Amino acid sequence: MGSLTRKAAIVGVAESDCGTVPDKSAMELMAQATKRALDDAGLTKKDIDAVFCTALNGMPAARLAEYLHIRPVYSDSTSAGGASFEMHIQHAAAAIAAGLCQTALICFGGTPKSDPEPFYRFWHDPRAPEHDFESIYGAHVIADYALAAQRHMHQYGTTSEQLAEIAVSTRKWAALNPLAAMRDPITIEDVLNSPMISSPLHLLDCCLVSDGGGAVILTSPDRAENLKKTPVWILGCGSCVTHNSILSMPDLTVSPAKRSGDVAFEMAGLTPGDIDVIELYDSFTITVLLQLEDLGFCRKGEGGILVSGQRTAPEGTLPLNTNGGGLSFIHPSLYGIFLLIEATRQLRGECGARQVPGAELALCNAIGGHLSCSSTVILGRD
Secondary structure (H helix, E strand, C coil), X not given: CCCCCCCCEEEEEEECCCECCCCCCHHHHHHHHHHHHHHHHCCCHHHCCEEEECCCCCCHHHHHHHHHCCCCCEEECXXXXXXXXXXXXXXXXXXXXXXXXXXXXXXXXXXXXXXCHHHHHHHCCCCCCCCCCCHHHCCXXXXXXXXXHHHHHHHHXXXXXXXXXHHHHHHHHHXXXXXXXXXXXXXXXXXXXXXXXXXXXXXXXXXXXXXXEEEEEEECHHHHXXXXXXXXXXXXXXXXXXXXXXXXXXXXCCCCXXXXXXXXXXXXXXXXXXXXXXXXXXXXXXXXXXXXXXXXXXXXXXXXXXXXXXXXXXXXCCCECCCCHHXXXXXXXXXXXXXXXXXHHHXXXXXXXXXXXXXXEEEXXXXXXXXXXXXXXXXXXX
């Protein structure tokens, strides 16, 4: 398998306005995030020759390029739910390495808080193959993740208290992030006493619904070395899709992160023990637990033990979701791009009160769909 190690670097990252933003469309949020990321990199939109974008419908890369008045020579609208953006990193790095483009924009924006209708239609499509077997009976996304949580509890003895540890530790990180939507402290009891949404997942086991967008600028090594910010290098990446419908998931306790992580670690020549900062998609607390196991941070079935005692909190030994994650920071229908933004800032040492001291290596892993898709990116600084 070919290697993309140090064939491209992240040189600019930014969020748009976040939270509840009723005065901006998703496209306006993407444009705002793009401008901020270009400013971060010391570039202009004239430098962009590749556009990577996903959305819930249509031709997002073409629409974004038109809106920004960019005519890219390379574009990609790969759609893998929340895992899309890590896949875009892999695809953009490969395109740059092949000489097909030099500087790529990866972008997303969503307004499910202010305008939930498109998001609702996407997840309730009567034409989808699984509709007659799942969604018609009310089995939508959260029920799928709850099913995985129930199976993990049955098979390995995982408890709701252990899942709550993840929500509590993530909120502690959010308290250190001035942009986070939810910053008030919570306890394990608060999580367990919050309304049950789909057993065993409580309200505080579930991600937020937000408006917001993000942008990442990726470029070639020769250009990266001459820009205003320290480049953050792509060291390893991998992707895997195992199914679409939850009915077809090979094992409810094993996510496709097992395969995507193995590929990324092999490419980077690293192991989980080398990683300083972990950024994982936290659509639900169970999503985090499965990824920690599948990526090799502990053995299968030991995720509950790993996260106990606030080990992933700011005072712990395993820094995880340091911006507050989708559980407490932001979740505008797809979250994966914010993993890359936070990891980049951590490796640059730009995170202020939540900065992980001496962070040199970061792992981002995003999960999309019904635990269907996974993409892993390992990043490093010079």
